[in-house]
Amino acid sequence: MMQFPETIDIPLDVWVDAAMDWVLITFSGFFDLLGQIILYFMIYIEKFFVWLPWPVLVIGVGLFAWRVTGRWWSGLLMGAMLFFIGALGLWKLGMMTLSLVVASVLISLIIGIPLGIAMASSDRFEAVLKPILDGMQTMPSFVYLIPALMLFGLGKVPALFATIIYAVPPVIRLTNVGIREVSPSVIEAAHAFGSSYWQILFKAQLPLARPTIMVGINQTTMMALAMVVISSMIGAKGLGLEVLLAINRIEVGRGFEAGLCIVFMAIVIDRITFALATKKKQ
Amino acid sequence: MEKIKMEKIVVENLYKIFGPNPEVALKMLKKGHSKDEIMEKTRHGVGVADASFKVNPGEILVVMGLSGSGKSTLVRCINRLINPTSGRVLVDGEDVTRLNNKELRHFRQKHFGMVFQNFALFPHRTVLRNVEYGLEVQGISLDARRKAAMQAVEQVGLKGWEDSIPDQLSGGMQQRVGLARALALDADIMLMDEAFSALDPLIRRDMQDELLDLQEKMQKTIVFISHDLDEAIKLGDRIILMKDGVIVQQGTAEEILTNPADEYVASFVEDVDMTKVLTAESVMKKSEIMAYLKTDGPRAALRKMQKAGISSIFVREKGKCVGIVTAKNCRKAADRGEKTLHAILEKTIHKVTPDVPANTLFSMLGDENQHPVAVVDENDHLLGVIVVGLLMSRLAETMQPEINGSASANV
Ligand SMILES: Nc1ncnc2c1ncn2[C@@H]1O[C@H](COP(=O)(O)OP(=O)(O)O)[C@@H](O)[C@H]1O
Ligand SMILES: [Mg+2]
Helix, strand or coil: CCCCCCCCCCCCCCCHHHHHHHHHHHHHHHHHHHHHHHHHHHHHHHHHHCCCCCCHHHHHHHHHHHHHHHHHHHHHHHHHHHHHHHHHCCCHHHHHHHHHHHHHHHHHHHHHHHHHHHHHHHHHHHHHHHHHHHHHHHHHHHHHHHHHHHHHCCCCCHHHHHHHHHHHHHHHHHHHHHHHHHHHHHHHHHHHHHCHHHHHHHHHHHHHHHHHHHHHHHHHHHHHHHHHHHHHHCCCCCCHHHHHHHHHCHHHHHHHHHHHHHHHHHHHHHHHHHHHCCCCCC | CCCCCCCCEEEEEEEEEEEECHHHHHHHHCCCCCCHHHHHHHCCEEEEEEEEECCCCCCCCEEEECCCCHHHHHHHHCCCCCCEEEEEEECCCEHHHHHHHHHHHHHHHHHHECCCCCCCCCCCCCHHHHHHHHHHHCCCCCCCCCCCCHHHHHHHHCCCCCCCCCHCCCHHHHHHHHHHHHHHCCCEEEEEEECCCCCCCHHHHHHHHHHHHHHHHHEEEEEEEEHHHHHHHCCEEEEEEEEECCHHHHHHHHHHHCCCCCCCHHHHHHCCHHHHHEHHHCEEEECCCEEEECCCHHHHHHHHHHHCCEEEEEEEEEEEEEEEEEEEHHHHHHHHCCCHHHHHHHHCCEECCCCCCHHHHHHHHCCCCCCCCCCCCCCCCEEEEEEEEHHHHHHHHHHHHHHHHHHHHHC
């Protein structure tokens, strides 16, 4: 077998490190500030979920699930799953995980929907963004942990950051697709009646793209939940950390409990957002 | 400068060429190359080539042609849903092609209601909210626009359906919504791109009738696209015929039908029942001579007939056409020494207005009494007469170009 010549060695790693150093030094103030703001925001969300009395959440989610799915037993099941998390003694950790998911999904939507809209209204922007999104989705999720760690250190903020990077592509992509799928003749009619760009966006494109965007939100939420577990490696407290600790100590039972809670949480979030996405608007 | 009745829309030398570099294609087109040649050499599509026409206020202009002849492109150049490559479009004297985006939006809001072949309703909005859309975009208050929208919904006969969503309605009803959406605006021009083509024939006929009824009240300026000659004849005050982006003929239905500009037009005309198209006026013999019941006796009537070379004459009394006398009876009455026409006046006659279709005349002329039909104006003044022989020969004449057309095609 022929060895690849060692003289050919592109120092990509060195370059990336250098770039990262440069970013860290140049923008350290910015990232510190950003980190502070995000932290502040997250603490509030976490406080809210931890404060929320458990029966309120269990019953509230149950009723809501009943309403959106239209099946009482579905609501009952959702409520029971949440109850089970508490019954295993993991309520507080569960709420920490949930708050991280909620925070990262909210920020993902704030970033993702406008990007999706921009992508839909410019073919050139779409051509640039599409390969980037493809790359982001094929990259193994824990790769994002490294820059997050370097930019924000350990803790909730880098966990949130990594989660957003990992979870945001579907909502961008599906907002774009949803808007582009709107029938051109409807858009033409809107133009014919003298609508402006924003009027077309808010009165025709977004309402008609809503089901597709909701599917994007569903996917983003599921990915955020998956990433939250992984981001426990850089210090996010919650169910993910519980799993991580159990693995380290080879405590199968403990890991199973926490894992099961994550699955339940995933089912509840998925069913509800999916039902919202497919629900017919009356 | 005195403003006389101005054309509502004037289109001057309008071209639309699809493709990245229309100038090259435009030059070729102006040198006389054909649409196919230009497509082959430059990969540019010719949508409309050198179209010029005018639309008068309150008139329905029908643009007709086969699929792909550029009708939709032409009508979209008027409100600039498609930007023309060159040429001008004037609406009320204002050049639409020079408006910037904001001006264009306002111009559309003010002047153009549009109805589409595939309805193009907003599927997420109720009927009422579809209809109010144009007003909503203009920033009209909720109360005012709901009221106007409700009125438009009633106008098109959809009262009671205002809270339905379009998917729940039949095609005909959906297009009524489309029509109401355009009417609610109170714009002075309606652009209707094959508005009824997607509907089945019975519903289509209803919609056509309704449009004509509405138009009687509203007097909008309507540009109506159609590929159906019967529809064009029914709706159009004037018709424009297009082929390969070029206007090949324009005129009234009758002008086009009786004198097709070329074989393309003739091929359209072919399957139209001529008697439906020709009117009483176009098959009558002009004649204003009448006898007067009060003053004319048999001899006077006879003299009038002899002078005009006719064998019967309509009789008038107190401003009305009341009957007819024949030369034969006049002679008999004169021999009997009668002084008036009363005894020989035949009161069962057929009177028609000049615009009735010629096909309704056959039954009137088929009567055993064989009298001609009187063509009268609204004051019962005689305009002309129609006799069987004349009707037949006029029909034969108008069939002629079609016969020539198919004969030369066989050679
Ligand atoms: N957006 C477009 N791009 C390229 N060619 C077009 C476009 N729209 C229409 N055309 C071409 O222009 C011609 C006229 O089309 P159109 O106005 O839709 O005809 P019609 O409405 O009479 O069926 C056709 O040859 C069509 O292929
Ligand atoms: Mg068309």
